[in-house]
Amino acid sequence: MALWLLAMAAMAFLPVPEFWITLANYIGLYSLVALGLVLLTGIAGMTSFGQAAFVGIGAYASAVLTTAYGASPWIGLLAALALTVLAAAALGAITMRLSGHYLPLGTIAWGLSLFYLFGNLELLKKFDGITGIPAISLFGFDLHAGRHIYLLIWAIVALSVVAVLHLLDSRTGRTIRALKGGVVMAESCGVNTARTKLLAFVLAAALAGLSGWLYAHLQRAVNPTPFGLNAGIGYLFMAVVGGAGHVWGALAGAALMTLLGDWLQGLLPQLLGQSGNFEVIVSGMILILLLQRAPGGLWPVLVRLAQRGLGRSGNGADGRPPLGLRFPGAAQPLARRSQPATGSPVLDVRQARKAFGGLVAVNDVSFALNAGEIVGLIGPNGAGKSTLFNLISGVLPLTAGEVHFMGERVDGQPSRKLAAAGMARTFQHVRLLPAMSVIENVAIGAHLRGHKGWLAGVLRLNRTEEASLFAEARTQLDRVGLGEAATREAGSLALGQQRILEIARALACDPVLLLLDEPAAGLRHQEKLALAAVLRQLRSEGVSILLVEHDMDFVMGLVDRLVVMDFGTRIAEGEPEAIRYNPAVIEAYLGGVE
Incomplete structure (x- = not known):
């Protein structure tokens, strides 16, 4: 995948048609939103149809500041992120309390509300939108053309991908992934699931707001049309089709949906002899067939094809061993609670x-x-x-x-x-994260024995703590006789071994009282x-x-x-x-x- 990013960067310096650059720019913008949805929907298990509204908040925030008040686009970026985060925190505090089908319905409701708000506020020029948005200036050079802003878009995409990978390969990232294992299991390990859900929601919204800022200064004009419910559904499709549980799937899904839509727009009028939105119908049928054959999305299929005949390279969030296993020498003993007399x-x-x-x-x-x-x-x-x-x-x-x-x-x-x-427990019906490695499941049990937050995870300031948490997880696995299975997927273990694994996870909490069901x-x-x-x-x-x-x-x-x-x-x-x-x-x- 790194080679793909390098190839995308090289396009800016090659004599390729300007239309290719335009398509690549939009793939980059869509990738940012889809990346947030991978984090929110595919990994944390919460479905949102309203991400396009956050794109609109980011776009309009910068557009208003730069046109009405003459602010720099970089000030617009700060405002776009701040306003998006505040809106997401307020909406998430309400929406994340919902579950089941009420959650996606809730995101549809506020997505529609924000769309009509954009179209009816005089400050935002209603449905006519805002024009005359200045170009981004970087090191004294105005990025006024698509080819000029291209490298900035893909540099931000690359940094965002790395940031999400680092986040998922951290103490906070394991709590986000633990949400799919069920709230009861995560809470029993000390995870504040309400706060974790809100964090995932806000981070996904921030990525969408960042995409909106780039969109406004790429187009140099904004209106409500690209921020409606249809766009929100399209973003979710990109994440699902690419592989909602895989970070790189966001890029694959954005590329497939963008290129497929453009190809069908040119091909179908020639075949049918008339114009219309036939590409929506045909692309929908193609995507249904794709998901029937590859329910996990496009990215896992690409990985299997690339690694056919090779063993798996690791169980970390990015395909490598988790951070805590890569720096074992940094491990410091974790503090232990004193047991009562x-x-x-x-x-x-x-x-x-x-x-x-x-x-x-x-x-x-x-x-x-x-x-x-x-x-x-x-x-x-x-x-x-x-x-x-x-x-x-x-x-x-x-x-x-x-x-x-x-x-x-x-x-x-x-x-x-x-x-x-100091109270830890197991469950009558085993509750593990089957796609995560055995040792990562146990490390979730040691959640409260670490303190580094999400930002430390993104910036890789958590190496010593991660090494300590994984050393503790290894100790508990050895204690129950599962040390040799540490890097296997938890779902590949026999039922009896999974029960033993639950005990190891509970022991990682350093309990005074152990409840075994x-x-x-x-x-x-x-x-x-x-x-x-x-x-x-x-x-x-x-x-x-x-x-x-x-x-x-x-x-x-x-x-x-x-x-x-x-x-x-x-x-x-x-x-x-x-x-x-x-x-x-x-x-x-x-x-x-x-």
């Missing part, structure tokens, strides 16, 4: 109750767990164990009762707050023995463990105490041998005895 209270659940309407899923359950203790939570299917887990870990709010952790009342607090306090499900006998050895080792180190499990042989030989639930109620509590012969427990599991 053995026997001191860690978790105290008091009369916990959860009702879903008229259904009481957890009925006034109480129990306690002390430091250095493994407690098993067992019961028949539907007993309410997983619901109780979710109440303890902050995923669900209590209807009544209290949860105390490390001497503090924590019910009502979000999962990320509990993760910061059916950790032995899907494991073979030897894997269960190895898991039991790991859990015993953790207990000896002072880590407290609460686990839900159906494998009674596994539980009985491991836990210190058992809490038994049935129909949402605690029916027994005690040591494993006492529980084994408890009549109430036998009746719950077997339906009664003679």
